Amino acid sequence: MIALENIRKTFAGHEVLHSVSVQIAPQQVTALIGPSGSGKSTLLRCVNLLEVPDAGRLTLGAHSIDFAPGRRPGHEAVQRIRLQTGMVFQNFQLFAHQSALQNVMEGLITVKRWEPERARARALALLDKVGLKDKADAWPANLSGGQQQRVAIARALALEPAVLLCDEPTSALDPGLAAEVVAVLGDLAREGMTMLMATHDLRLAAQVASHTVFLQDGAVVEAGPSEVIFGAAQDARTRAFVQTLST
Numbered sequence: 001m002i003a004l005e006n007i008r009k010t011f012a013g014h015e016v017l018h019s020v021s022v023q024i025a026p027q028q029v030t031a032l033i034g035p036s037g038s039g040k041s042t043l044l045r046c047v048n049l050l051e052v053p054d055a056g057r058l059t060l061g062a063h064s065i066d067f068a069p070g071r072r073p074g075h076e077a078v079q080r081i082r083l084q085t086g087m088v089f090q091n092f093q094l095f096a097h098q099s100a101l102q103n104v105m106e107g108l109i110t111v112k113r114w115e116p117e118r119a120r121a122r123a124l125a126l127l128d129k130v131g132l133k134d135k136a137d138a139w140p141a142n143l144s145g146g147q148q149q150r151v152a153i154a155r156a157l158a159l160e161p162a163v164l165l166c167d168e169p170t171s172a173l174d175p176g177l178a179a180e181v182v183a184v185l186g187d188l189a190r191e192g193m194t195m196l197m198a199t200h201d202l203r204l205a206a207q208v209a210s211h212t213v214f215l216q217d218g219a220v221v222e223a224g225p226s227e228v229i230f231g232a233a234q235d236a237r238t239r240a241f242v243q244t245l246s247t
Contacts, residue, residue: 001025002047002163002196007056007067009042016042018218019056024163024211027192031205031226034215035241040198041167043215047196048085048165049078060084061162083111086156090168092148094140100127100151101136107158126154130184146177150184157188164188166197170204182207202242206230214238 002024009017017039024030032040045051046058053067063080065073094103104123108114114122127133130150140148149169156164169185170178182204189195189208199205205212205226212229214221214237222229222238233239 001059001061002194003057003059004043004046005057005059007043007046007053007058009039009046009051009053016218017046017053020215020218020220022213022220022223024194024196026194028211029189029193029195029197029209030211030213031209032196032198032213032215033200033202033205033241034221036200037217038215039218040215044165044167044196044198047163048082048087049073050087083159084162086159086161086164088149088152088156088164088166088169090172092140092145092152092172094148094151094155096140099137099139100132100143100147103140103151104155104158107155111159122158123154126157127151129157129187130154131180144177145173146180149173149177149181153181153184153188163194163196166195166199168199168201169197170199170201178204202230202244214241216241 004020004022006019006021007017008015008019020043032043034040042051046053052072054069055067058065060081061084065077101123104126105119108119108122124133124136127136130153132147132150135143135147170181185208209226212226213223214229216237222233222235229238230242233242
């Protein structure tokens with residue numbers, strides 16, 4: 001279980017998250033949707049503590065951290081959380097000086113201290129999983145955006161995280177390349193991978209997520225099964241926002 005309880009976050013005196021609470025069940029894909037500035041990416045980044053909340057509680061598996069103004073969690077507590085998460089960024093964030101294979105191997109060697117041959121076998125299996133085994137020796141600069149994002153997904157999966165966090169995974173891609181990434185994420189969802197994604201791509205949310213949370217102005221407006229949020233939302237603000245899916 002992943003739980004964010006009464007999360008608050010302020011930047012430069014402006015509170016961007018107002019006591020936000022979200023729960024993600026195991027093997028559930030949850031999409032965070034909302035207009036720009038709604039706080040969805042900030043909330044996502046609070047899960048692996050790339051952003052440290054000012055108040056509230058984070059629970060990930062057996063570990064919980066309570067936050068308070070002026071008090072930062074210790075290094076060990078942060079590492080316990082981060083080792084359970086895999087992160088897929090909007091702009092891929094691959095190491096440009098490493099091949100696709102080396103990018104996926106990196107965490108296995110530096111974090112898990114695996115022997116290179118064991119890491120190579122695992123990395124090749126993950127590249128095969130995302131349809132890129134034939135690109136193992138390619139440099140990021142020679143891959144399309146969709147291919148780079150699929151390598152990034154493989155890299156995030158390498159350490160067998162409890163949850164895969166996706167921050168706008170398709171927004172840097174044109175529709176054709178985005179479809180490649182959606183297909184991979186859809187496969188992971190069907191396999192039971194726990195995922196939390198912040199996205200402007202309502203088609204991605206509707207197709208892949210089993211649960212959707214609509215945020216606006218740093219607060220949860222409505223949350224529920226995706227078919228309800230996209231087909232029979234209760235709040236007028238949610239209905240107005242998801243109507244853009246059909247336009």
